[in-house]
Structure formats: structure tokens, C-alpha cells
Amino acid sequence: MPNSDKMLTAIIKESGIYQCLDCGKCTAACPIAETGKAFSPRLAASKVIENGDNDPYVQEFIWACLTCGRCDGRCPSGVKFSDFVRMLRGRWIDSGKSGIYSHGGAMLSLMRMMSSPGIRQNRVGFLPPEIKTQSRGKVLYFVGCLPYFDVFFKNLDLHTVQIAKDSLKILNRCDIEPVVLDNERCCGHDLFWAGDQKGFARLAKESYEEIKDHGVEEIITSCPECLYTFKEIFPKVLPNFDLRATHIYELIDKRLNSGNNSLNLKSLPLQVTFKDSCRLSHYRDVSQILRKLLGQIPHLDIKETPDSEIGNICCGTSAWVGCGEHSKKIQIKRLKETIATGSQLLVTSCPKCMIHLQCTMNDFGYNERLGIKDVVSLFADALE
């Protein structure tokens, strides 16, 4: 590595790459390496230290990594490989090159457009009349990308806005009438992880201001990535960030614990398998709460697969960066494992897992044997 490259040195220091002991646990944990690709985080790390990031192996590595964080969780030295990849992507983009994006980068285009101050979106057309919301208030329900997903992935015939409808139904049951913004701006999770740091900073500022303008103090979300971004990233980018972020699972759990009978559950005689999301299983400890919640639904039989909780594998692609042969292999593995448990329903906690797994289910005919649903929707089904 050229000694003069201060930026690269800073990236290496910040992600703790010098602490790498070359033990290889990262490669053993990596879902991509598991599918047979010659893919090694430790090799990429040592190549960057030796030769900088112009090495072809490193260049392929940074756009093939899922940033799922499975290696981060296993590394005995606490190396933050995902952050390392994210920062290298940022360097790549800052040098004027374009990244390798799935869907032609359309999702990232949408996010950048949402960072324009003058934009006035119409995103709450999906709200059913019986749902009670407010235009101003202390609690906000953050819908996320769902309305855009349903339009963009029309061919998959998925209805991810159902997650928002069910979340709002649950919130109304808990006597919460949240603010839902017609001009809600994306949380920017994917811009951040795809390395567009400037784009993310612009979007975060606009998003925060939009939320603050409505008198909001607490954000409730049903999306693991929005939760993660508001909790972990916004405070780093916006020094005056003062909003509390809560996952809807935490809220439901509190209500159930306090003996509130507005959430009485009826029997749901179903066998389901749960697919954790990367951001919940590796970054936040909400995945335990969610198993506890599902466990309270009478007659719901939860069959776990080996790749669950901390061993969770990614749904094959994240932050709309790359989707190829190895993504498909990961998805097929996960779906086969689920079908082997005998479950009829795969329950996800992230709308992107839902999109990616449904895509493979449709392509390979697994959709005849398996359905897919979000945890919130399953919980809403169990409400009396």
C-alpha cells in the first residue's frame, strides 16, 4: 500500500483490519464462500494492506460482499469487515466510478431523488380508511420503501404494504394513532451500505427534518434496516439527532407484558419457519423478542433451520448491490432447508428477504409448496 494514502490507512484502522489474525473464521462463516465462490475476507484484507484497493481481487470482493455481518459476529479479533467493505465502496464511488448494482441501480436512484428538498411524494395511497393516523404527533410509524417495492416488483405479485397495514392495525389496537407521512423520505440504509456517503448524508438530513417538522419524538418501524439506520447511523451523521427508534416487536412485547388485553391472541394452527434478517440478528437483539412473540401465539409450531438466529444467512443480496449466481445459491439453500422442516409458511422480518426469496420461489417453483409472510402480518392474523 502506498504510504501516502492516508484515507486508506484511516479505513484500515477504523475497521480494525490490522487486528486480523488470519484464522479464517470469516471465510468459514461467509454465506458466499459457502456456495463455492473463491471468496475470502481475510485475503482481501491482507491484499489491501499490501497493495491497496486497486487489486482486481479486492475490487471484485467489495461488490460481491453481502455486508450481512456474519463474519463480523465470528471474528475473534473484532474486525469489522462489513464496515471495511462499505468504506472501500465509498472510496470507489468518490473516485468517480460506478458501483455494481442490481435492478440497474433503480432503488438507489429513488433514494437520491428523495433527498431533493422540493419533492412532494404521494406514498400513503395504500392506507385503508379504517386505519387511524394523525398529521402531527409524538409517535411516527415509519413505513419505509414498501409502497415503492410493490410497484417496482409488481411481477413478483407481492404485497409488502400489507406489513405497514398490519403494523398500523396493531398500533391502533394499542391505542396509538401514529403520524404517517405522505412525503416520508427513505432512511437511506442502502445508500449508506452501497458506499454513497454524500448521498446518504443529504438524505439523512432531509429525512430527519421532514420527521421533526411533524412534532415527532419517537419512530416506530417494522423494518429491521430502518431501525438499524435510525439507531446506529443517524446519530453518527447528524450530531443533533434526538429521535428514539423502536421496533414494533419491542412495542408489542411491552404491551403483552403489561397485561394489556387489547392484543388477545387466537389459535393459529400452522407450522412455520423463521428467517432472521441480517440487521436484526447480527446488530440488534430484537430477534429474541420476536421468537418470544411468535411463541405466544397458541398452536403456532415454529420449526427452526440450522441457519437461524446468530447463524442466520443473508437472503442473498443486500443494499441492492449485486445479485447473481451465488445469491441464487444462497436463496435455494435457505428455501430447501425450510421445505425440509415440513413448514408451509416461511416467516420473514425484512421486506427485502421477502422480495428476494419470493423471486427465487417463483423461479424454481417452490411457491407451490411454500408461502411467505412477514412476522407482523402473522401476528396480525393471530389477533382476536
Add this chain to the structure above:
Amino acid sequence: MKHKIKVLAFLCNWAPWSCYTGMGDLEVPIPGEVNVIRVMCAGRVNTALLLKAFEKGADGVLIAGCRIDNCQNGTGPEVALKNIDHTYEILNLLGLKKERLQFKYYLAHESEKLSSDLHEFVERIAGLGKSPIVGDQGNA
């Protein structure tokens, strides 16, 4: 000229491109607001490219394809129309008027039609004003 509108025209390589080169031969004026991109087929312009155009600051986007029975590739104009309908739904969520995106078809000799369509489109976009999206802000 700071607030001059920007119009992007995707021209299919076959009939529309022939109209475009013909515009030069006939000395038909091309509006200064129009930037032209030559593509191999109108059907090649997918939703992601259309969104990219608006992201980068286009105030209006016109796709010029061949007439539906005259496509070299068979289904180009149909695919283009499908992509445009898909993009309309996203533009609606974003709060951008669908009038900012249009499809027109041409036969190879229709240079004057292309010229008048471009002028008309520029006028329409000027009427709608600048897009609320702040154009290219650096990162790709």
C-alpha cells in the same frame, strides 16, 4: 440561462435516429434544451434508466421508438410502452407529473414530425417548470 429546462430524448437507432439525422439534412431546427441519447432499441430503455434520467436532473424524458409494426427487434415499442407504464406508477409515488415522460413512434422519413414533437415536448415541459429533483449532485 441558469434555470433552463433539460429534456432528454432516447432515440432508437432505426427509424427515430434516421429522422434525427434527416433533421440536419432538412435544416429543421432542434430545440437547444434537448439532449439526445442513441439507443439500439426503444425497448432497451428500462425503468432504471428512466429513473436515472430524472435523478440526474432531466425535467422531461422522451422515448422515440419505431412504429409498432415496424420494429427491427419485434417487440421494442411494446416493451418501451410497458416500461413507461411501470415508470409512471413510480413517478406518481414520487410526486412527479406523468406528463414529464412520453413515448412517440416514427417512420424513418418523419424528420419534421420528430422536430415538431420535440418542440412541443420542450414547450410542455417548460410549462410544467423545473423538476423538483435536484439534479446531479456528484456521486453516481
